[in-house]
Amino acid sequence: MCRECESAKLGRRNVLKFAAGGILAVGLNAMSWPARAADGAPTTLSPDEALAAMKSGNERYVANPELCSTDLAKQRGSVAGHQAPWATVISCADSRVPPELIFGGVGVGELFVARNAGNLLDTATLGTVEYGAAVLGSPLIVVLAHTSCGAVKAACDVMTKNATFPGAIGPMIDPILPAALAVREAPGDLVDNAAMESARRTAGRLTAASTVLSDLANAGKLKIAAGIYDLKTGVVAYLN
Numbered sequence: 670m671c672r673e674c675e676s677a678k679l680g681r682r683n684v685l686k687f688a689a690g691g692i693l694a695v696g697l698n699a700m701s702w703p704a705r706a707a708d709g710a711p712t713t714l715s716p717d718e719a720l721a722a723m724k725s726g727n728e729r730y731v732a733n734p735e736l737c738s739t740d741l742a743k744q745r746g747s748v749a750g751h752q753a754p755w756a757t758v759i760s761c762a763d764s765r766v767p768p769e770l771i772f773g774g775v776g777v778g779e780l781f782v783a784r785n786a787g788n789l790l791d792t793a794t795l796g797t798v799e800y801g802a803a804v805l806g807s808p809l810i811v812v813l814a815h816t817s818c819g820a821v822k823a824a825c826d827v828m829t830k831n832a833t834f835p836g837a838i839g840p841m842i843d844p845i846l847p848a849a850l851a852v853r854e855a856p857g858d859l860v861d862n863a864a865m866e867s868a869r870r871t872a873g874r875l876t877a878a879s880t881v882l883s884d885l886a887n888a889g890k891l892k893i894a895a896g897i898y899d900l901k902t903g904v905v906a907y908l909n
């Protein structure tokens with residue numbers, strides 16, 4: 670159940686499961702985003718507060734995975750003139766990993782999201798997260814891997830079976846290979862281990878590749894985290 674439904678103490682009969690307009694809720698604070706939209710200010714959340722909000726949102730998603738009835742049109746109107754996302758997510762394009770849902774039913778104007786197969790870092794993605802942090806003032810970047818990732822599995826298949834893929838798929842997954850090689854002998858599931866290692870490396874690469882991001886991080890204005898989403902349980906575990 671989303672935070673808005675909880676705060677309104679709505680009964681279950683008022684929760685419209687699968688309502689198209691109800692994905693939302695107010696990821697964070699129902700009272701804060703209209704003000705941000707009005708004055709054009711960035712979020713007031715600190716990096717640590719943003720990470721705590723992501724964690725509590727995922728806990729709500731796991732504990733009460735319903736879609737709630739929420740006034741998305743009202744929220745849309747509030748953010749039409751200005752966005753102040755409080756977190757940035759680099760996630761896989763996998764249809765089972767929608768950040769706005771798995772972080773607790775966060776609606777429009779809350780998360781700044783870059784998605785590609787394998788949650789990898791190319792120029793477009795780097796520029797996107799730089800824009801989120803430096804221009805929009807998002808205080809948190811989460812690199813989100815997930816279990817049983819097809820892109821990571823493809824890279825593992827290249828490594829273990831000399832697999833080949835058509836078109837741009839091969840070059841796309843090449844950046845995963847060093848991570849896969851690094852965990853090749855590790856105990857556990859190769860694909861999930863490689864996904865975690867790749868996410869860790871991507872998170873580390875953000876500050877190494879970008880002075881925009883490293884300057885913000887060094888100033889305490891930006892936190893970068895890596896995590897992995899479990900397709901079966903819905904839980905996001907954060908990686909060291």
Ligand SMILES: [Zn+2]
Nearest residue numbers: 761763818819
């Ligand atoms: Zn994936």
